[in-house]
Amino acid sequence: MENSENQEQRTNFFQSTTAKMIMVGVLTLFLLIPLEYVKNLIFERSERKKEVVNEVAELWGKDIYFYGPTLRIPYKTYTETSVVDAKTKQVQIQKTSAINYAYFFPEQLKNKSNIKKNTSLKRGLYNNVVFTANMNFEGFFGKPNFEKLQIKDEDVLWEKAVIIVKTSNLKSIKSDLNIKLNSQTFVFESKAQEDRFYGELETNIFDYNQLKTNEKINFNFAMLYNGSNSVKFIPVGKTTTVNIDSDWESPSFEGSFAANTDSKTINKEGFHADWKVLHINRPFAQQHLEKMPNLDEFLFGVKLIETVDEYQQNERASKYGFLVIGLTFLIFFLIQSISKISIHIFQYSMIGLALIMFYTLLISITEHSSFSLAYIISAISVIVMIVLYSFSILKIKKFPFFIGASLTALYTFIFVIIQLENYALLVGSIGLFLILGAVMYFSRKIDWKNN
Structure with a gap:
């Protein structure tokens, strides 16, 4: 029961x-x-x-980071050593010389870039959106101030000056690289990559004193890149001006310096952005000794993003x-x-x-x-x-x-x-x-x- x-x-x-x-x-x-x-x-x-996008970016071109141009001029340094003669016991001073380098940033740097997206690259199910950047540079170098660096004029090797450009994406450059310095044209050549991130372009040597006009060297050159993801610059000019136009409708402005809000426009046809960076806006000098400093923390520019990721x-x-x-x-x-x-x-x-x-x-x-x-x-x-x-x-x-x-x-x-x-x-x-x-x-x- x-x-x-x-x-x-x-x-x-x-x-x-x-x-x-x-x-x-x-x-x-x-x-x-x-x-x-x-x-x-x-x-x-x-x-x-992501793997497919990275594979395509490796072949087409990755982020474009631009550092330069920079004027490099070698100079002599001297070292004195005391040598005691074993027989006479007299002290002799021997003087040896070595070559070091001084680096000078331009007084004015202007860049105008046009970025056009390319949607033709497709691998499997994925459309990989990349771009082509047409970049034009102009500006001028003022007279290098070696006195400020405590280097005597007679120790400066003016006849062995070169122009250096560093960029993150050497293999995706699709144009001949010529730079016009005042009335003469020089060809950029790539050098052995010492930096794991930046490749280096360098002109042949020239005599600064013979090339200068009114204590200035004007320059202008153009570069055509294949790239993806972003375009950024280091403001090495005493006054750096950057203008970017693009048909990309979804930019993200990044870096240490903001684009000018008065001229910035974004719409379905693309965007336009301007930057102006003065030397007082950034905490580094216009001249450096021994090697070019790492200034990646001062990069600024635009990241070209996909607003909708499925x-x-x-x-x-x-x-x-x-x-x-x-x-x-x-x-x-x-x-x-x-x-x-x-x-x-x-x-x-x-x-x-x-x-x-x-x-x-x-x-x-x-x-x-x-x-x-x-x-x-x-x-x-x-x-x-x-x-x-x-x-x-x-x-x-x-x-x-x-x-x-x-x-x-x-x-x-x-x-x-x-x-x-x-x-x-x-x-x-x-x-x-x-x-x-x-x-x-x-x-x-x-x-x-x-x-």
Whole structure:
């Protein structure tokens, strides 16, 4: 008698609302496992895209960092050593000389660059957006101030001056490199790369005193680059002016110096930006001894970014997977409680797996089209599947239509949040507040004691 009563109590418990709530809750947590696999899939596809982009950048050209031009003039230094004669015991002074170098930055440096994007490079599923940069430089060097460096004029080797340019991307230069110094033209030649990041271009030697005009050497030259990701400059001029025009619609201005806000424009056709950096704006001198200093911390310029990364959007969408599963199960559970219709845990599992399939459809379709189109196709497919399945498990026809409307509103709400940047948290919080209010409203008349 007692055994039958215990069995009846256990049966009643498993059929109770509490037990069903526990099972649905456990199933929701269990579905986080396949959802996590989906997130890992998105991460793997994203990393694969990065690998392909890096491979293409290696072949086409990477970031363009420009350092120069710089005037290098050698000078003599002397070392005196005392030598004692073994026989006479007299002390003799021997004087030896060595060659060192002084580096001088230009008084004025102007750059005008035009950057055009190239979308023709495609490898596999990925379109790799790179660019071609046409860069023109002009300016002048003033008379080197060796007195400030405490070097005598007679020790300066004026006849062995050269112009040096350092750049991060020698192999992607696509133009002949000639520099005009006053009335003469010189050819840049590449030197052995001592710096792991910068390559070095250097002219043949020339006599500074013969080349100068009114104590100045004017220069101008042009460089055509293949590049990707960014274009940046070091402001070596006493006055450095940079003007960049591009058909890229999504620039990010970076570095130690901001672009002029009065002339900066960004629209669908591209952007224009100007920089003007004075020597008082930067904490380094116009002349240096022994070697050119590392000035990477003073780089400034533009990074050409993709505003919409489909894998980032997929990742953001997958983060709402738990919310979608939980709210969908809650809708079915409330319908079950209100209508007294029994929904088996297996049927909940099928609905949960259909919701997981949304994210695999989304990532696979996105790779062949836009994220927005992929989201619409995936959402409609999953909603139609669940609505049709609901017709077979729910007796009243109005419930499947209610489920379809609810899922449509939920997926639309998540899509809006994904598109927002600054207001995502605000809109998300308001949306969740309204969802909670709707759940409280529809569950207010449920008699939990009789369930």
